[in-house]
Amino acid sequence: MSILEPSVEVLKDLHHRMLRIRLFEEAAGKLFEGNKMPGFLHLYVGQEAVASGVCVAMREDDQVSSTHRGHGHLVAKGGNLNQMMAELMGKADGYCNGKGGSMHICDLDLNMLGANGIVGGGAPIAVGAGFANKYRGNDTVSVVFFGDGSTNIGAFHEAAAMASALKLPVLFVCENNEYGEYTPRHKVMAITDVVDRAAGYGMPGVIVDGMDAIAVHEAALEGLARARAGEGPSFIEAKTYRYYNHHGVQTLGMKYRTDEEVEEWKKKDCIEGFEKRVTEAGLISADELAAVRAEVQAEVDAAVEFGENSPYPDPSTLLTDVYTEMV
Amino acid sequence: MTATETATENAETARELTYVGAFNEGIKQLMREDEDIFVAGEDVGIQGGVFGSFSGLADEFGERRAVDTPIAEQAIVGLGIGAAVAGLRPVVDLMFMDFIMVAMDQIANQAAKLKYMFGGKAELPLTITTNGGAGLSAAAQHSQSLEAFLCHVPGLKVVMPSSPHDLKGLLVACVRDNNPTILVKNKAMLGVTGPVPEELYEIPLGVGAKVREGTDVTIVAYSRMVSESMKAAERLADEGINCEIIDPRTVQPLDTDIIVESAKKTNRVVVVHEAVRFGGLGAEIAAQVQEEAFDYLDAPVARVAAPFSPIPFSPGLEGHYVPNAKRIAAGIRETLGRPAPGA
Numbered sequence: 001m002s003i004l005e006p007s008v009e010v011l012k013d014l015h016h017r018m019l020r021i022r023l024f025e026e027a028a029g030k031l032f033e034g035n036k037m038p039g040f041l042h043l044y045v046g047q048e049a050v051a052s053g054v055c056v057a058m059r060e061d062d063q064v065s066s067t068h069r070g071h072g073h074l075v076a077k078g079g080n081l082n083q084m085m086a087e088l089m090g091k092a093d094g095y096c097n098g099k100g101g102s103m104h105i106c107d108l109d110l111n112m113l114g115a116n117g118i119v120g121g122g123a124p125i126a127v128g129a130g131f132a133n134k135y136r137g138n139d140t141v142s143v144v145f146f147g148d149g150s151t152n153i154g155a156f157h158e159a160a161a162m163a164s165a166l167k168l169p170v171l172f173v174c175e176n177n178e179y180g181e182y183t184p185r186h187k188v189m190a191i192t193d194v195v196d197r198a199a200g201y202g203m204p205g206v207i208v209d210g211m212d213a214i215a216v217h218e219a220a221l222e223g224l225a226r227a228r229a230g231e232g233p234s235f236i237e238a239k240t241y242r243y244y245n246h247h248g249v250q251t252l253g254m255k256y257r258t259d260e261e262v263e264e265w266k267k268k269d270c271i272e273g274f275e276k277r278v279t280e281a282g283l284i285s286a287d288e289l290a291a292v293r294a295e296v297q298a299e300v301d302a303a304v305e306f307g308e309n310s311p312y313p314d315p316s317t318l319l320t321d322v323y324t325e326m327v
Numbered sequence: 328m329t330a331t332e333t334a335t336e337n338a339e340t341a342r343e344l345t346y347v348g349a350f351n352e353g354i355k356q357l358m359r360e361d362e363d364i365f366v367a368g369e370d371v372g373i374q375g376g377v378f379g380s381f382s383g384l385a386d387e388f389g390e391r392r393a394v395d396t397p398i399a400e401q402a403i404v405g406l407g408i409g410a411a412v413a414g415l416r417p418v419v420d421l422m423f424m425d426f427i428m429v430a431m432d433q434i435a436n437q438a439a440k441l442k443y444m445f446g447g448k449a450e451l452p453l454t455i456t457t458n459g460g461a462g463l464s465a466a467a468q469h470s471q472s473l474e475a476f477l478c479h480v481p482g483l484k485v486v487m488p489s490s491p492h493d494l495k496g497l498l499v500a501c502v503r504d505n506n507p508t509i510l511v512k513n514k515a516m517l518g519v520t521g522p523v524p525e526e527l528y529e530i531p532l533g534v535g536a537k538v539r540e541g542t543d544v545t546i547v548a549y550s551r552m553v554s555e556s557m558k559a560a561e562r563l564a565d566e567g568i569n570c571e572i573i574d575p576r577t578v579q580p581l582d583t584d585i586i587v588e589s590a591k592k593t594n595r596v597v598v599v600h601e602a603v604r605f606g607g608l609g610a611e612i613a614a615q616v617q618e619e620a621f622d623y624l625d626a627p628v629a630r631v632a633a634p635f636s637p638i639p640f641s642p643g644l645e646g647h648y649v650p651n652a653k654r655i656a657a658g659i660r661e662t663l664g665r666p667a668p669g670a
Contacts (some may be wrong), residue, residue, distance in 0.1 A: 010657060050660035064412065104444035113412055118436050124405020125437060131406050132413035135365065135391065142409070155432065165397050245526030258402035322481050324505040 003174075007091060008283050009175040012292075014213040015284070016053035018271050019046075019293055021072045023300045024081055028071070030086055031248040031304065032301055038090050039238060044072030044242040047271035050175050051062035051076035053216025057224055063111040065122035068103050069175075069242070073145050077112045079105075081303035091310035099321070100138040112279050118151040119180075121226025123172075124160035128231075130168035139228040143171045148194050149180025161232070164201040166260075169227035171220065172203070172235045175210060180255045181246045185294075200312040210240030211268045241265040340520035341492075348513065349491035349523045350380050350448065350456075353498040354418065356527045358388055361416060364502060366421030367394035368456075377422055378517055380457060400430035404627055408438050411453040411507075418502060423469045424459035424511055427477070438507040439482030454501045455509045457485075459648045460601055462515035467637035470645075472550075472602035477509055478579040478611070484508040484532055485579040489553035491521040493576055496530030504532060513551040535582035537589070541571030544659055545589040547612055548599040549574055556599055558652035563659060566668060570659065578608055586612060587619040594625040595662050599655050604632035627639055631658040 006014075025045045031037045044051070047069075055076035066073040073233065074084060080095075087094025090104050095105055106114035113129060116122040126144035133140040150156050156302070174194050176310070178185050191197070198205030208219045216238055223234035243251055243262065252259045268283040278284045344352065352383050356366050365388075368380055372395035372570035375382035384393035396403050400421055407419035419428055427434060441449045450633065461470035477485045484506055494512065501508035538553060539546075539560055548556040553574045560570035573589050575582050590596045596616050598609035609630035631650050639645050660667055 065409075095448070096444060096448070097454070099446050100444040106445050106448070108412070108445070108448050113409070115443070116437075118432055121432060124402045124433055125409040127402060128406040128409020128411070128417075129413045130409070131367075132410040132415050135415060155401045155405070158399035161397045161399055162402040162406060166394070168572070206422060254512055297541070321443050323484075324442065324450055 002134055005066075008215060010217065010281055011214075011278055013056050013208070014052050014273060015271070015278070015289065016254065016292055016296070017055060017076045018048040018213060018274065019296045020081070020299070021048045021051060021075045022271055023296050024084065024303070025071060028085070029058050029244065029302045031089065032256045033249050036308070037088055038276055040247050041088070041102055041249070042069040042240070043244040043249070044069050046265065046270075047175055047210065047240045048072060049213035049216055049274070050173065050210045050238045050240055051145070051173070053213040054173055054220040057220035058141070058143060058218050061140045062224070063112060063113055063126065064138070065113045065126035065129070065142070065144045066115045067122060067146055067150070068115060068117055069118065070105060071102065071190050074105055074107060074112050074115070077107070077110045077211060079107055079110065079112065082306040085303040085307035086310045089307040089310070090312065092313040093306070093310040097317065109239055118154035120146065120153035122146065123150070123156050124162070126161045127168060127170055130163060130170040131166065133169050134166070139169070141169045141171055141227040143173060145173050145175060147180065148174060148176040148178070148185050148189065151194050151197055152188060160198070160201040160203065163233040164203055167230070167232040169230070170233040171223040171227055171232060172198070173220070174235065174237045176237055177240050177241055177242045179242070179246065179257065184256060185207055193237060195235055195237035198222060203233050203235045205235035207237045207239065210238030211270045211273065213270060213274055329479070330421045334618065340525040342525065343518065343520045344491050344518045344523040346491045346494055346512065347379055347517040349495040350498055351382055352523070353495040353527070354381065355384065355387065357499060357502050358384070358392060358495065360527070363413065363414070364418060365392040365394060366397050366418045367406055369396060369398050369422055371395065371420050378514065380456070380512070381420070400426050404430040404433035404438065407453045407455065408433060408441070408451065408613060411451045412441070412449055416452045416502060418454045418456060419522075420455045421455060424457045424473055424534060425468050425471050427457060427473060433519045434477070434483070435480045439475045439576065440482045442506075443482060451507050451594045455507070456547060457509065457511055458514040459511045460513040460515050461638050461645060462514060464640055464642055464645060466640040470638040471617060472600065474511060474578050475602055475607050477568055478608065484577065486577050487550040488512070488530060488576065489550055489670050490573050491519065491523045493530060495523055496528050497532070497576060499527055499529045500532050503529065508532070511550065512655050516551050530576065532577045533574055533580035533582055534577070535575040535585040537571065537585065538574045539567040541593065542591055543569045544571070544595040544663060545586070545593045546570055546572045546597050546598060546599060546655070546659070547575065547586055548572060549576060549578060550601065551564035552599045552601060552650060555650065555652045559655035559659065562652065562656050566665070568659065581611070583615050583619065585619045587616060590616050590620045591623045594623050596624070596628045597631060597655070597658050597662050598628065599631045599650055601649055604630050604633050607632050626662050629658050629662045631655050
């Protein structure tokens with residue numbers, strides 16, 4: 001694909017979103033290492049091109065449903081880093097007032113319908129949002145991000161069957177990062193390309209390089225346009241890789257993958273590769289890229305400070321929001 | 328507001344309708360009132376539901392609002408969740424209560440918790456309708472009463488109507504509620520008739536009803552066990568035992584006050600349900616009564632419920648499985664220390 005196709009504005013947007021995810025995640029990892037972050041931490045680092053490529057192609061009113069590895073999707077949808085960091089730290093000023101944490105982070109105002117602690121759990125919900133769009137007769141599209149592993153679970157297949165049978169405006173985006181937790185995909189999946197599963201639901205499917213934000217962006221534009229035109233769901237398989245362990249901040253020395261493999265994927269890093277391409281093509285200067293990085297780093301540093309300064313939720317909120325009170 | 332009061336208020340417009348007919352009338356009236364309400368599920372469109380609950384909806388509202396779905400319970404509930412978060416007011420149907428277990432992740436991990444996990448930011452005006460209860464030789468996978476599963480999950484409301492009148496009024500409350508609600512019809516009652524006001528009326532969730540005034544013992548029963556308890560009470564009246572019957576109508580939230588108030592008056596409580604005895608609502612109600620009214624009790628709180636086995640197919644076995652008026656009466660005599668007649 002020609003690098004000249006997207007406008008410079010789109011390229012800058014892709015870069016900005018990828019950097020916001022990367023630097024946010026690296027900061028979260030440091031806090032986790034320093035025991036300042038309770039619970040589980042599933043870092044998105046390595047996969048930034050997927051969330052960014054898709055979200056730049058989306059409209060603000062389009063919905064997203066996400067996974068347990070969901071910070072990247074919220075950042076890419078425009079999430080507020082202060083509220084995100086505070087939520088990850090279990091603080092009162094977090095997105096969910098400290099009640100959700102990493103695995104349930106959401107921003108309904110941004111139409112980000114939530115990360116999800118249950119593998120595959122977000123797919124049926126995204127299909128429901130797609131149903132609402134069609135019911136209302138608007139051309140909003142619902143996008144569901146999910147991993148390769150979730151395509152082994154029933155909820156994914158039921159969601160795909162529902163979306164295709166009812167011809168709903170849904171875009172299925174599979175982030176194939178080659179591992180379901182600590183198990184290589186090839187050991188638990190008899191096919192090489194996850195996208196093959198789309199055919200069973202009559203959905204057009206495409207494989208893209210998930211380390212290339214421009215390629216992801218283009219594929220997403222096609223799937224979104226198809227959904228907006230009332231032609232039903234599409235499926236994108238983005239081949240990508242997570243640098244960190246399933247959970248936590250370890251990268252090397254795993255039983256289930258080799259260090260060499262990690263190093264090979266890092267050579268295809270989505271941000272480094274992107275920066276090299278746009279500077280070599282003379283589209284964005286190295287100085288400008290560095291300035292953006294400094295600006296995002298400052299935003300992330302401020303988010304860490306915001307989270308650290310935020311109090312834990314008041315115990316009086318323990319039992320609020322279990323139900324909506326009727327008036 | 329009690330069932331009796333509601334019925335009295337609307338007595339002028341009440342006609343005899345079946346249980347399923349009351350549901351059908353209620354859902355149609357709700358859909359006429361609010362364009363955001365739709366129904367989705369297996370066979371709910373052209374067929375109108377396997378029990379006729381949704382009969383005529385596709386004709387009146389079109390298949391846009393009476394949506395036939397794949398046999399995919401997780402996706403049916405998920406469809407409702409996503410549509411509700413996006414601002415609609417979905418009614419999704421899981422044909423048999425047994426099938427809730429196929430959809431349990433979406434019900435218990437997603438719908439029930441979404442609001443809390445999101446720090447209160449989500450509204451989830453979702454109604455799940457289903458059909459529970461035994462007595463039709465539907466065997467072990469189409470007859471269960473699983474309300475205790477659902478009541479154990481914070482975030483859900485669980486409703487078990489015992490009459491056509493209550494079914495319509497509680498359906499209206501469920502659909503208008505902004506929380507996920509599960510309305511469980513009893514499928515052995517679908518053809519039962521009773522007075523139902525013509526207009527839309529709402530019976531508030533979490534408010535029980537005293538369906539029989541009495542002095543000697545309180546029977547707590549819901550769904551079909553209310554009518555069986557009424558039969559038992561009539562038999563026992565001939566023996567000089569005066570039963571009070573409380574129908575909580577909603578089992579989550581549970582109207583503990585009305586039960587405790589009655590227990591303090593009669594000093595004896597027997598809980599009746601179709602679900603198996605072990606870990607059932609009876610255990611919860613017994614615990615709450617002893618917490619709130621221990622000093623008033625003249626006997627341990629008793630339970631009349633199904634034995635701890637899957638539900639058998641044969642009428643010859645199922646008849647011994649589901650509690651009936653005879654077993655309820657026996658349980659009450661035991662609690663009162665009265666001998667069986669002729670004993």
